[in-house]
Amino acid sequence: MSDALLTMKGISKDFELADGSAIRAVNDVSLTVEENSVCVLLGPSGCGKSTILRMMAGLEDPSAGDIMLKQHPVMGPARERGMVFQAYTSFDWLSVRKNVEFGMKINGVGARERKEKAEHFIKLVGLEKFIDAYPTQLSGGMRQRVAIARTLANGPELLLMDEPFGALDAETRWHMQELMVQIANEENTSMVIVTHDLEEAIFLADKIIFLSAHPGRVKEVIIPDFKDGKRIADKEHIVQLPGYAALEHKLMRLMREEGERE
Amino acid sequence: MSEVNSRKAENQSLTGKRNKRFLEVRKPVSRRQKILSGVGIWAVFFAVWYLSTHAGWVNKLLVPAPEQVFGSLYELIAERGFMSDIGISIARVIGAFLMASVVAVPLGILMGTFPAIEAIFAPFVSAWRYLPAPSFIPILLMWFGTGEAPKLALLFIGVIFFLITLVMDATKNVRAELIETALTLGANRRITLFNVVLPAVLPDVMVAMRQMLAMAWTYLVIAEIVASTTGIGAMMMRARRFLNTDEILAGILVIGALGLLFDLLFAQLHRWLFPYLREKR
Numbered sequence: 001m002s003d004a005l006l007t008m009k010g011i012s013k014d015f016e017l018a019d020g021s022a023i024r025a026v027n028d029v030s031l032t033v034e035e036n037s038v039c040v041l042l043g044p045s046g047c048g049k050s051t052i053l054r055m056m057a058g059l060e061d062p063s064a065g066d067i068m069l070k071q072h073p074v075m076g077p078a079r080e081r082g083m084v085f086q087a088y089t090s091f092d093w094l095s096v097r098k099n100v101e102f103g104m105k106i107n108g109v110g111a112r113e114r115k116e117k118a119e120h121f122i123k124l125v126g127l128e129k130f131i132d133a134y135p136t137q138l139s140g141g142m143r144q145r146v147a148i149a150r151t152l153a154n155g156p157e158l159l160l161m162d163e164p165f166g167a168l169d170a171e172t173r174w175h176m177q178e179l180m181v182q183i184a185n186e187e188n189t190s191m192v193i194v195t196h197d198l199e200e201a202i203f204l205a206d207k208i209i210f211l212s213a214h215p216g217r218v219k220e221v222i223i224p225d226f227k228d229g230k231r232i233a234d235k236e237h238i239v240q241l242p243g244y245a246a247l248e249h250k251l252m253r254l255m256r257e258e259g260e261r262e
Numbered sequence: 263m264s265e266v267n268s269r270k271a272e273n274q275s276l277t278g279k280r281n282k283r284f285l286e287v288r289k290p291v292s293r294r295q296k297i298l299s300g301v302g303i304w305a306v307f308f309a310v311w312y313l314s315t316h317a318g319w320v321n322k323l324l325v326p327a328p329e330q331v332f333g334s335l336y337e338l339i340a341e342r343g344f345m346s347d348i349g350i351s352i353a354r355v356i357g358a359f360l361m362a363s364v365v366a367v368p369l370g371i372l373m374g375t376f377p378a379i380e381a382i383f384a385p386f387v388s389a390w391r392y393l394p395a396p397s398f399i400p401i402l403l404m405w406f407g408t409g410e411a412p413k414l415a416l417l418f419i420g421v422i423f424f425l426i427t428l429v430m431d432a433t434k435n436v437r438a439e440l441i442e443t444a445l446t447l448g449a450n451r452r453i454t455l456f457n458v459v460l461p462a463v464l465p466d467v468m469v470a471m472r473q474m475l476a477m478a479w480t481y482l483v484i485a486e487i488v489a490s491t492t493g494i495g496a497m498m499m500r501a502r503r504f505l506n507t508d509e510i511l512a513g514i515l516v517i518g519a520l521g522l523l524f525d526l527l528f529a530q531l532h533r534w535l536f537p538y539l540r541e542k543r
């Protein structure tokens with residue numbers, strides 16, 4: 001956890017409105033996502049988290065600044081930066097297996113390798129019993145697992161997730177968070193996860209980038225060092241560690257400050 | 263005490279099974295009740311029809327009895343070659359509908375996918391939608407004479423512009439996240455169009471086609487009544503000259519039955535082609 005995987009330098013984003021005026025959603029953001037690390041973007045609703053993530057994905061172009069993945073400038077969406085959305089994105093006309101194979105198939109991966117990888121990642125997310133089911137037969141949490149397996153199986157260098165568990169009920173969300181920690185540990189996947197859920201941020205993050213509201217700027221970069229550099233895939237355990245409560249309290253205060261600024 | 267009593271009156275008993283009432287808000291009815299009700303309303307319709315003709319409440323020349331209508335339907339089919347009229351009408355609907363679909367479905371999908379293509383065709387298509395197709399009949403007759411061409415052209419014009427718009431709107435409703443997911447998986451434009459947008463929109467395209475097929479039947483009857491010597495509509499106009507109201511009603515009956523039949527076929531096709539939609543939670 002030291003080499004930079006993705007860097008943003010002086011990124012700003014203006015959206016043009018229908019009346020011709022522009023609003024600045026993101027203002028002069030610079031940040032680094034290290035290799036094999038989980039980076040969480042945290043901040044109040046509307047502060048520009050999604051916009052930043054979409055620029056990383058290449059789905060939006062920055063109005064100013066540079067984004068680099070390793071040594072290459074980011075231009076447009078590509079396989080190396082996979083994205084999981086909050087809304088369900090399973091392809092309903094394909095079975096779970098075909099969904100997970102989709103990215104590999106369009107990228108010309110051979111049938112044998114596709115099958116192996118799909119089965120590996122479907123197993124990783126615990127859906128092996130549903131491998132031939134259609135997404136419409138699955139619950140929301142299971143569909144989100146399909147989306148995660150599909151993105152991981154495609155072999156991205158960076159996994160981008162925009163409030164991926166926001167639509168799930170509390171218990172499912174908890175299981176999914178533990179699954180993500182397990183995946184980060186086992187697959188060494190680098191991730192950027194957007195959330196406005198403090199608990200989720202502390203649980204998942206190797207590094208928390210806290211954004212201030214309107215326009216989005218980096219307010220503070222926080223390393224949850226009470227975890228001692230380890231990723232703990234067990235939520236009951238982590239909330240009992242000394243330092244957890246203090247960090248949660250700090251994030252709450254930041255959230256409150258930003259909320260009142262509006 | 264009085265509160266308990268009034269609840270009792272409403273529900274019969276506080277503990278036991280509640281009495282079933284005929285009108286329940288948004289409670290589904292049993293299959294049996296559904297079938298009985300459906301058959302019932304038609305039985306009432308035919309009974310009123312039967313009674314009013316036999317009791318002499320209506321002019322029998324203008325409103326023939328139901329058994330007379332079914333009798334002449336049988337006679338038309340068995341002795342007067344009505345089947346070939348029916349066949350011609352079906353062929354016209356299917357032929358014109360297919361021609362319109364072959365143009366409208368791909369164009370609608372392209373317009374819904376690429377705003378540049380929408381910008382070209384939308385101003386044109388939406389203007390045509392406001393022109394009632396039958397207003398073209400006189401000019402179509404002058405251009406194409408009296409063969410099949412003017413009829414097919416009328417159906418084509420009547421269907422195509424609405425179908426393009428419906429398909430375009432359905433395509434625009436394909437969720438942006440699906441397309442963006444494909445892009446971040448490494449899809450190019452061709453793959454996004456053929457492997458994501460197309461399969462995502464196909465069920466809705468089928469629904470749009472089903473709606474427009476019903477419209478095609480409407481234009482068919484207009485075309486055959488106004489300018490044709492063959493087909494169901496033409497038979498009805500011939501019957502009018504000889505005051506054969508029973509044959510006119512038989513024609514209406516056949517048109518209705520065909521419309522229903524095609525609608526059911528489309529619904530069944532939808533079920534066959536998109537089995538995954540049946541499991542929807």
Ligand SMILES: Nc1ncnc2c1ncn2[C@@H]1O[C@H](COP(=O)(O)OP(=O)(O)O)[C@@H](O)[C@H]1O
Nearest residue numbers: 015016025043044045046047048049050051052
């Ligand atoms: N396509 C867009 N057009 C105009 N304004 C937008 C667009 N996308 C986002 N915004 C604005 O940018 C700001 C940041 O939005 P977003 O990145 O979605 O915030 P977050 O994900 O943190 O809730 C908001 O004020 C939002 O209204």
Ligand SMILES: [Mg+2]
Nearest residue numbers: 049050051162
């Ligand atoms: Mg957002």
